Amino acid sequence: MTLTGTGYAKINLALHVRRRRDDGYHELETLFAFARDGDAIAIDPDAPPGLTIDGPFGDALAGEAGDDNLVMRAAKALGRPAAIRLTKTLPIAAGIGGGSADAAAVLRLLGEGRDAAELLAIAAGLGADVPACVASVAVRGDGRGDELRAIPAEGLSGMPLLLVNPRVPLSTGPVFRAWDGVDRGALGDGDPLAVALAGRNDLEAPALSLCPVIGEVLALLRAQDGVTLARMSGSGATCFALFESEAARDAAAAVIGEARPDWWRLASALR
DSSP, rough: OEEEEEEEEEHHHHHEEEOTTTTTEEEEEEEEEEEEEEEEEEEETTSEOOOOOTTTTGGGGOOSSSTHHHHHHHHHHHOOEEEEEEOOOSSSSSSOHHHHHHHHHHHHTTTTTOOOOHHHHHHHHOTTTHHHHHHHSSEEEEETEEEEEOOOOTTTTTTTTEEEEEOOOOOOHHHHHHHHOOOOOOOOOOOOOOOOHOOOOOTTTHHHHHOOHHHHHHHHHHHSSSSSEEEEEOOOSSSEEEEEEHHHHHHHHHHHHHHHSSSEEEEEEBB
């Protein structure tokens, strides 16, 4: 029987970088949220293990379909190597957790019935964003981003969302290395949307220094009617906007699509 699921696109509503830790990671405070859409995963647990990658961004992962791919590592960590098909509809190196979300989808599908704490421990061993992606619901992340705390997310679920990427891959490592090391203060507590609006993404400035087109993406998003919040996600280069209505989101997607047809866009909503 084929198991199917989704690697939901991750966004960081806010991302505060507090300090560089002795272990080389950075101390983070973030609000994770997830789109209703993402990469597609299909697993045949009974077929010979292997990974097939297709989809609009599949070619970008050519040569990465081996055992070291994160989705294959997730299956092996569960002790269930399998035949996996990954349909890559999200851009790579884009700040929306594509690889982490895909690995988390494998954990959900092959780990059904396993203890939740065990799954989260496996997820943490695969990457800092993977634990948040396992449930793929709005949550606060501290530490490396893998110390998770539930938040009251009722006001976020269903909010119209537009993701825009200029089709420029941006790796996480260089962005963190370009961060200026200044602690600009803690992320607040309370209503998640209010906290996000009062927050910031501390990686935006270093990402802009490496990929200036992000500034164009943000300017276009912020110029649209009905925008509640527009910000870069993660380490970029994808940016997002939350809208007051689906009509406002769709109008913005049309305007941006006409202005920059070469950019990738995804009209969705928060889970």
